[in-house]
Amino acid sequence: MPMTNAEIRGHYEMHWSKQSVEAESLEHLRYSDPVEDDAMYRAYDRAIRDLAPAAIGGRILDIGSGSGRWVRLFLERYRPSRLFGVDIASASVALLERWIMSDESAGLRGDSACEFRQGNIGLAAFELGERFDLINAANVLFHIPETELFLGALVKIRDHLAPGGRAFITEYLPHGDKRTEWMQIRGRYTYRAALERCGLRLVDIRAGSFFGSDPFGVEGPDGGARTTLFSVQSMRREFRAKLRDPQLREGFGRLMVEMERAALGFCEDKIAPIDLPGQKLIIVERA
Numbered sequence: 478m479p480m481t482n483a484e485i486r487g488h489y490e491m492h493w494s495k496q497s498v499e500a501e502s503l504e505h506l507r508y509s510d511p512v513e514d515d516a517m518y519r520a521y522d523r524a525i526r527d528l529a530p531a532a533i534g535g536r537i538l539d540i541g542s543g544s545g546r547w548v549r550l551f552l553e554r555y556r557p558s559r560l561f562g563v564d565i566a567s568a569s570v571a572l573l574e575r576w577i578m579s580d581e582s583a584g585l586r587g588d589s590a591c592e593f594r595q596g597n598i599g600l601a602a603f604e605l606g607e608r609f610d611l612i613n614a615a616n617v618l619f620h621i622p623e624t625e626l627f628l629g630a631l632v633k634i635r636d637h638l639a640p641g642g643r644a645f646i647t648e649y650l651p652h653g654d655k656r657t658e659w660m661q662i663r664g665r666y667t668y669r670a671a672l673e674r675c676g677l678r679l680v681d682i683r684a685g686s687f688f689g690s691d692p693f694g695v696e697g698p699d700g701g702a703r704t705t706l707f708s709v710q711s712m713r714r715e716f717r718a719k720l721r722d723p724q725l726r727e728g729f730g731r732l733m734v735e736m737e738r739a740a741l742g743f744c745e746d747k748i749a750p751i752d753l754p755g756q757k758l759i760i761v762e763r764a
Contacts (some may be wrong), residue, residue: 478658479622479656479657479658480622480658480659481622481623482565482597482599482620482621482622482623482626485565485620485659486565486566486597489543489564489565489566489568489569490566490567490568491568492568493543493544493564493566493568493569493571493572494568494571494572496508496544496572497544497568497571497572497575497576500576503545503549503576503577503581503582503585506544506545506572506576507544507546508544508546509546510689510690510714511730511733511734512686512688512689512713512730512733512734512737513686513689513690513755514689515689515734515737515738516684516685516686516687516689516737516738516741516755517615517647517685517686517689517690517756517758518550519738520683520684520685520686520758521550521645521758522554523683524645524681524683524758524760525555525611528643528680528681528760529610529611529642529643529645529760531610531611531639531641531642532551532555532557532610532611532643533555533556533557534555534556534557534558535557535558535559535609535610535611536557536558536559536561536607536608536609536610536611536639537551537555537557537559537560537561537609537610537611537612537613538561538562538563538605538607538609538611538612538613538637539551539560539561539562539563539613540563540564540598540612540613540614540617540630540634541563541564541565541614541615541616541617541620542562542563542564542569542570542573542593543564543569544569544572544573545562545572545573545576545577546615547613547615548560548562548573548577548591549577549585551613552585552586552587552589552591553585556587556588556589557589558588558589558590559589559590559607559609560589560590560591560592561591561592561593561594561605561607561609562577562591562592562593562594563593563594563595563596563598563605564593564595564596565595565596565597565598566595567595569593569595570593570594570595573593574593577591577593578591578593597626598614598617598629598630598633598634599621599623599625599626599627599629599630599633600626600629601629603629603633604633604636605637607637608637608638608639608640608642609637609638609639609642610639610641610642610643611642611643611644611645612634612637612638612642612643612644612645613644613645614630614634614644614645614646614647615645615646615647616647617630617646617647618630618631618646618648619648619649619660619661619662619663620659620660621661622656622660622661627661627663627671628671628674628675631671631672631675631677632675632676634646634677634761635675635676635677635763638762638763641762642762642763643680643760643761643762644677644760644761644762645758645759645760646758646759646760646761647685647756647757647758647759648662648663648668648756648757648759649662649691649693649694649755649756649757650663650664650665650668650682650694650751650757650759651664651665651693651694651695651696652664652665652666652696653696654667655693657693660693662693665751668759672761673764676763676764677761677762677763677764678761678762678763678764679759679760679761680760680761680762681759681760682750682751682757682758682759682760683750683757683758683760684741684744684745684750684753684757684758685753685755685756685757685758686737686741686755686756687737687740687741687744687753687754687755688706688709688710688713688733688736688737688740688755689710689737689755690755690756691707691710691755691756692706692707692710692754692755693754694751694752694753694754694755694756694757695754702754703754706754713733716729717729717730717733741753
């Protein structure tokens with residue numbers, strides 16, 4: 478049964494609360510796949526330096542902060558003067574305030590003024606009273622299945638951009654729309670129309686990952702290429718999890734990272750980024 482945005486919020490209230498209690502350090506909160514991390518972080522780094530250089534040492538808003546995956550990346554690599562994290566789940570805010578704002582994380586924060594707040598970006602009442610050079614919404618908007626809330630989120634992204642600011646959004650962008658239990662995957666034509674309706678302009682689409690993220694960019698019925706890619710992804714994760722020797726585990730991880738880089742590199746001048754199987758990084762600005 479497809480979940481609503483409110484049900485997804487309820488899940489993450491429990492999930493982030495449990496994660497925060499069980500974590501023994503900030504490192505234990507890392508949950509993303511290292512292969513996807515390498516590919517996506519490289520895509521972000523290039524896009525920020527090419528299209529959003531003001532974010533380096535500037536003002537960054539992270540929407541859907543969760544356990545701080547992107548918060549850590551921005552603090553470690555771009556040293557923003559201001560970093561504001563927002564999440565629909567209050568448990569996420571409590572987790573971030575516990576771990577990111579701790580004395581142990583003072584070195585990570587550096588001189589960045591950090592703040593975290595609970596909020597639903599799809600609601601008309603959402604307003605932070607600040608404008609940002611970079612707004613990040615990674616793995617967020619496809620978890621807002623309701624059209625009204627989705628369009629409201631795009632409007633709020635537009636309204637919170639500083640002059641010259643850019644927003645980074647991760648999406649799959651197949652040709653047609655697809656509904657899963659957790660996600661409303663919007664097709665490229667649906668997405669472009671929504672951006673235009675909400676006063677946003679598409680600046681660029683960058684390849685995010687090939688094997689690293691779910692292959693919802695692949696067209697066709699279940700049982701075809703998409704299912705095969707899902708199987709490869711699952712087998713890779715299961716095999717890595719079974720490796721008990723740290724050196725073998727690390728070596729296997731490096732091999733998978735290099736395979737991902739090779740696949741993306743091969744596709745770079747042969748296949749449009751929008752047609753790759755995994756997530757894409759969409760860069761938008763005010764129209």
